Amino acid sequence: MxxxxxxxxxxxxxxxxxxxxxxxxxxxxxxxxxxxxxxxxxxxxxxxxxxxxxxxxxxxxxxxxxxxxxxxxxxxxxxxxxxxxxxxxxxxxxxxxxxxxxxxxxxxxxxxxxxxxxxxxxxxxxxxxxxxxxxxxxxxxxxxxxxxxxxxxxxxxxxxxxxxxxxxxxxxxxxxxxxxxxxxxxxxxxxxxxxxxxxxxxxxxxxxxxxxxxxxxxxxxxxxxxxxxxxxxxxxxxxxxxxxxxxxxxxxxxxxxGFVKIDAEKMSKSIGNIININSILKSYSPDSVRLYTLLTHYRQPIDFTEEGLKQAEVTAERLFNTIVLLKSFANDEEESSVITEEDKTMIQSIEDARNKFIEAMDEDFNTSNALAAVFEISKDVNDYLRKVEKINSMVVSKANELFDEFRLVLGLFSDIDQYISIDKVKNLVNLLIDLRQEFRKSKNWEKSDRIRDTLKDSGIILEDNPKRVLWKIVAK
Ligand SMILES: [Zn+2]
Missing domain, CATH: 3.40.50.620 (HUPs)
Structure with missing residues (x-):
């Protein structure tokens, strides 16, 4: 209700x-x-x-x-x-x-x-x-x-x-x-x-x-x-x-x-602290401005500060990276017949996150509490992708579904798909990662580094984890 x-x-x-x-x-x-x-x-x-x-x-x-x-x-x-x-x-x-x-x-x-x-x-x-x-x-x-x-x-x-x-x-x-x-x-x-x-x-x-x-x-x-x-x-x-x-x-x-303040001052023509949307978007991404705005409940006054916006930029990027990472695992052919305890816990967390999000938004559209639920599950998903022995495809698809819903409601990262026409490059990147792993095993550092650096130049960052190498396409 x-x-x-x-x-x-x-x-x-x-x-x-x-x-x-x-x-x-x-x-x-x-x-x-x-x-x-x-x-x-x-x-x-x-x-x-x-x-x-x-x-x-x-x-x-x-x-x-x-x-x-x-x-x-x-x-x-x-x-x-x-x-x-x-x-x-x-x-x-x-x-x-x-x-x-x-x-x-x-x-x-x-x-x-x-x-x-x-x-x-x-x-x-x-x-x-x-x-x-x-x-x-x-x-x-x-x-x-x-x-x-x-x-x-x-x-x-x-x-x-x-x-x-x-x-x-x-x-x-x-x-x-x-x-x-x-x-x-x-x-x-x-x-x-x-x-x-x-x-x-x-x-x-x-x-x-x-x-x-x-x-x-x-x-x-x-x-x-x-x-x-x-x-x-x-x-x-x-x-x-x-x-x-x-x-x-x-x-x-x-x-x-609620009202809008700029650096704790009420925005007004007489003080001369009116900032146009097009000029703020020269310094900050639309997603960080949206995120910053939604961190405060709509009826509360909001204070736009340089520091706050910078922080929002970092938070937005982190969230963006999680979603890109998740998308890179979508439609993986991995078997999911075996569901471990970790998978079950994760699936439960995803359900809980959706419920918390809805509960918060149902209460006079409390985006501040809704975002808290988003950040929490984002952290859990990151941990899961880095730590589990085998990534379960059902977990990935449920998590992707959830983050798609979040993005739709919060209006965030609408252009994410342009970073993730991944299906096309995915096999290629995975092949290069496999090759690099082989070079590393044979201690051919020159070649393995070359693969890493070439990918980096193309905007693809590799992240070495004990269980697996993760990769992401970097925004901007
Ligand atoms: Zn009117």
Whole structure:
């Protein structure tokens, strides 16, 4: 049974989607005005892994993630660069997918763009006005009337008076109440605008997510996710708009990931410690960034440090080597009719590792504990391959199966197969190892070393163990 922590109830809840076996999920995507940074990476990797796990557990997941391509930041940046917001969006969406693919984050099932849904948003705003939840100001702005929606504050657990204290925009004479938020903004000089029943203008930010999520997932859907910073006001406002519009519950489970720090400082423009995904990937492999991210539970804050990333690089390489090693034994013709005590213990350990992994992930997707199980079995497998008298092919195939599952869920080492088109080279390498052993027996060190060195130059490292010579193909 999968349990998720629901921000809406502040409780760990049993996860049950509306339609058995199917999950409808909306994730708040990025505003495409600049390249994505480590904060986005954390958010993407965390929810990608949750999505992968739910798929691993047999769910069919419809994952909708929007692109915000019309808002203040877009307009400012497009003006700075002297391009239209469409051009700006186009370029950044391409970069975004490049980062996403490199981090092995699965692309959304659907990625709707705000610009293409303006008419639909206008329709929703019109309905909110008709139902009495929104009003048109004299200047042509349209606002949501938060005092009309009695449940306002239910996600962020705030009372209206607390919200008022945090409202920045108190001087706006067009609002009836300071906490009201804009559904539609009347045209300003130098801004793109669209026609509406209230004059030229553009949508406010929050309405796009209500409109697009309900368009593609239905009025009530299963999961809504995003960064913690979106809980208020963005997600609070989404709930207010959507539920007052339909009279039905909006999203059932609200999932939010923790903050990102860089060297113990909160990532911010003012400190200037924003690191882009493409620049971190110049120094660290995507696998080490993924692994580092997953070592922390998604709801906890994460601190990216140089030291931590270096350590993750080492850990990732070690894990990678284990998997490559295991793969090099796959489909070996060795007899497995005899099962020793050591084999039995190993098979049991493999089963236990899978159970621990699932147990950890079932508990609100605790990747930190799940990885502990991965590291433990990785160590056992290494010991087994080096120490047992005869390697049992059933053990190898079970272990390979397990690590394939781990890789799939954690999104790690997706390119491993390029290192392991091993079947083709395997016989050749084994032949060379046999030859080298013969040379060694006859103390022909020159020839045996030549074989070792030539293999090394080709990226194949031999490791001499008392029981057998192991070999691996080195990454990079
Ligand atoms: Zn959103």
């Amino acid at each position: 999968i349990k998720v922590y629901n921000t809406l109830t502040r409780k760990l809840e049993e996860f049950n989607p509306i339609n058995k076996g199917k999950i409808h999920w909306y994730h708040c995507g990025v505003t495409v005005y600049s390249r994505s940074h480590l904060g986005h990476a954390r958010n993407l990797i965390a929810f990608d892994t949750i999505r992968r796990y739910l798929e691993y557990r047999g769910y069919e997941v419809r994952y909708v993630q929007n692109f915000t391509d019309v808002d203040d930041k877009m307009i400012v940046r497009a003006n700075e660069e002297g391009v239209s917001i469409i051009e700006l969006a186009e370029k950044n969406i391409q970069d975004y997918y490049e980062d996403l693919d490199r981090l092995n984050v699965k692309r959304p099932s659907l990625a709707p763009r705000a610009l293409l849904h303006i008419n639909h948003m206008i329709k929703d705003i019109q309905s909110l006005i008709e139902k009495g939840y929104a009003y048109v100001a004299d200047n042509g702005d349209v606002y949501f009337d938060v005092r009309k929606w009695k449940e306002y504050g239910k996600l962020s657990k705030q009372k209206l008076e607390n919200i008022l204290e945090h409202t920045e925009d108190t001087e706006n004479p067009n609002k009836r109440f300071p906490a009201d938020f804009a559904l539609w903004k009347a045209k300003k000089e130098g801004e793109p605008s669209w026609p509406s029943p209230w004059g030229e203008g553009r949508p406010g930010w929050h309405i796009e997510c209500s409109t697009m999520s309900m368009t593609y997932l239905g009025e009530t859907f299963d999961i809504h996710s995003g960064g913690q910073d979106l809980i208020f006001p963005h997600h609070e406002n989404e709930i207010a708009q959507s539920e007052s519009l339909t009279g039905k519950p909006f999203a059932r489970y609200w999932l939010h990931n």
